Amino acid sequence: MPDAGPLRANDPRRIGVHELLGVLGSGGQGTVYLGRNPSGQRVAVKVLHARVTENTVEMRRFEREVALARQVAAFCTATVLEAGFSEGRPYLVSEYVPGPSLQDLVATDGPRTGSGLERLAIATATALEAIHRAGIVHRDFKPNNVIMGPEGPVVIDFGIARILESTDATTVSALVGTPAYLAPEQLADQPASGASDLFSWAATMVYAATGRRAFAGEHAAAIMGTILNSEPDLEGVPEPLRALLAACLAKDPRDRPGVGDVLAVLTGRAPAEPYAMESDAVTPLPAAERDLITTGDRPVRRLLPRGRTGWAVAAACVALAVLGAVFWPFTGKPVVRAAPAAKAVAVTPGVIGNQSDDIWAVAAGQVDGRPVVVSGSADDTARVWDPVTRRPVGEPLRGHTEDVCAVTIGQVDGRPMAVTGSADDTIRVWDLVTRQPVGEPLRGHTEDVYAVAVAQVDGRPVVVSGSGDDTVRVWDLTTREPVGEPMRGHTEDVWTVAIGQVDGRPVAVTGGVDDTIRVWDLTTRRPVGEPLRGHTGDVYGVAVTQLGGRPVVVSAGADRTVRVWDLATHQPVGQPMVGHTDNVTSVALGQADGRPVAVTGSWDRTVRVWDLTTRRPVGEPFPGHTSTVYGVAVTQVNGRAVAISGSRDTAVRIWDLGPSS
Known part of the structure; x- marks a missing residue:
């Protein structure tokens, strides 16, 4: 996180039990302070704008989201420590991670390259998988929400954007998320999903690799139009990462791979085999059919060469598609039969x-x-x-x-x-x-x-x-x-x-x-x-x-x-x-x-x-x-x-x- 600036005249001096030491940043959602808890530990204290507490539904949603955020595995994410309300305003306390944001690092030091880019992609995708496993959709994955900490990249602010979804999005500023990194379905006022996060992750990786946004525009409306109607600018992204990001930036969320499959490609582990529901039974597809998967009426060739691992096969991760009756959870693993509670199995779980x-x-x-x-x-x-x-x-x-x-x-x-x-x-x-x-x-x-x-x-x-x-x-x-x-x-x-x-x-x-x-x-x-x-x-x-x-x-x-x-x-x-x-x-x-x-x-x-x-x-x-x-x-x-x-x-x-x- 950036260095803290001084507290302003109208800033609080204490939130809950936390003494505030300075201002880390302000934005559309609220203000982030550098704080210190009673044991002396430094923490980040995010105080959301008062407007999100005008409706008790939003306040209860905040409480639910925080409860789930605390279940997220700590690797590659900033641990959520506490939450509450101060003078009617919700606040969230999380681990303080020193270091610049990915946005600032690229702006000052230039794009990430080589193994540094590789580690960044793997770490942030791993964080996203952990967030999804806890049942949370980040909704605002962007370079500013990746902190380049001393122990590696750390993803912050997961789940908080959900609280703002009930506000009236009649202006661009009311959008939940940053327009340059939002998926097309979010701009079209459709619910966000894990596939939306993969789109935002890919757009973030394009910025990390090139120093440019994947979708250009001078102002928010132009950027949104580019996201909805134009192909991303991937010039300068090295292969084979380029092909993987292209798949994640598909306009239709159904055409994007799952985060588990992205990690399989990045780390060289085998992607999960596709499964199909046939006569209410979950069975593996025959070997001869595993290379051809159809989405609706469109055949999509899965181009994963056998015997190749790591980023060398990234270009092949074009479409780990979902059949009409194939269900892929966030992890990219197939739905498999669970152990029955009784001996006979006539209804397939x-x-x-x-x-x-x-x-x-x-x-x-x-x-x-x-x-x-x-x-x-x-x-x-x-x-x-x-x-x-x-x-x-x-x-x-x-x-x-x-x-x-x-x-x-x-x-x-x-x-x-x-x-x-x-x-x-x-x-x-x-x-x-x-x-x-x-x-x-x-x-x-x-x-x-x-x-x-x-x-x-x-x-x-x-x-x-x-x-x-x-x-x-x-x-x-x-x-x-x-x-x-x-x-x-x-x-x-x-x-x-x-x-x-x-x-x-x-x-x-x-x-x-x-x-x-x-x-x-x-x-x-x-x-x-x-x-x-x-x-x-x-x-x-x-x-x-x-x-x-x-x-x-x-x-x-x-x-x-x-x-x-x-x-x-x-x-x-x-x-x-x-x-x-x-x-x-x-x-x-x-x-x-x-x-x-x-x-x-x-x-x-x-x-x-x-x-x-x-x-x-x-x-x-x-x-x-x-x-x-x-x-x-x-x-x-x-x-x-x-x-x-x-x-x-x-x-x-x-x-x-x-x-x-």
Whole structure:
């Protein structure tokens, strides 16, 4: 990072526990200060502009992004140490890396060449792979965000650009990212992805190798026009790096290689073999077909000569393409079959589909006798999927203006409906036959709606919702009016809602940031007994079932445990179930091999199955996701019990649970 300038009159002198020593830089996102923590360690403190805190959705998004940023492996990236709010402004504290930015180094010392350029390309691509593995899209990879530290290049500011995406991009200055290094899809107001980062990385490497931008222009509008309509200027980039960067700068993100494949070329390791989905099975392509991969109706020749390694084969990395039914996660590795939780495998584990952004929730149900899955995403849509064909059903459900955080499926007047809750503070109802909205949104919550569930109360269908405004609300789905006053008791955000019965009366079970589980009588809308206490962190998921003839609650928490509670006595049943290595985000219940099971998802990127009778794990965890698993569901496909999972890696996956009872 550059040398610090003096603090200005209006600069703070302290942020949190950090004493500020000087100004490292200012930009469109905020100001970066050189700071010192109480132990004397130097740190970089980035204080974002006040405008990003005008909306609580943006503030919550900041908190989520920082939590994920702290999961990024430390090699080649500046470690995120802390985050918080100071006088309403969010700040981020990271490792201080002394040294100039790549932008400044090239401007003063000239382009990088030879082994120096080679090391730069490998180090920065490795950093990008680590960022993607944590489920983050950088969104603003550029020479200014590569610090040439004493121990090598270090990538900074990953994930922070996401916070700004909800601001009004009516001017060039409001764009999230620097125009000269943005991918065409970002300029066209499409969601950013790992492929977008590869475009920005390649544009950055062009600057490093030549001292010029890949796309010229005197002002932002001209640069954007060049990116959208012209080929990059690669004059002066040495071969074979030139051909690799050309592939990464393809206009269509589907034509770009994955970061794992780029690293395979740069380091000389063999790229992953392409896999294809054939008759719902994941199988390697025959050897004779591996050199010819088609994208849509365009044949693309893969020109990777056998027996050659390193940059000598870079020119051949023209298109490690995605077949119509081939799914390549950020790492470039094929989706492979995960170990099943039960002996028989009749439903091949794999990807049902991908949304264009993080998936926060999934639900499973039936429409006209066929199973369906509904997912909710940070792309502001919900999508309907057929788990048999593994294809989307119709167009996305559009209407929310912020992340779709919660999804459930229920019946209203005999018709299957999806109910969604959103960070836009509303609840929407969708007819799953027509895939059209039913009536106007349900409005009343004043913060994000994180949880929804459908119940029957006095013979009428209702929605029960939990929100960041700390309340639980009940809505009549027939009249679309709130039922009574909000239910208050939680002292912080309500993350999760489930429906059950106690002594024949319908109840709602809720969990939240205050580490408690609460039970509510849906007829009187009053609490039932004392809160269930035992989790030592946020309660992210709850579900209700019968176990041994008694109603029980199964809960999942940030303390990495899954717990079972007697719903009538409010007492724990046995010891917590332990196995996940990070926050447990979600839980769903079902039957597998004739036994009651719980299926859980976690920040550790796995899906686990638990026998609720013995409270022991069933088989090995499912390891296919490449980021946090935020939603799970259990249903049946072709008469077999399956688990469905949705993840921050944008994938909806299906897992075989063995013969159903």
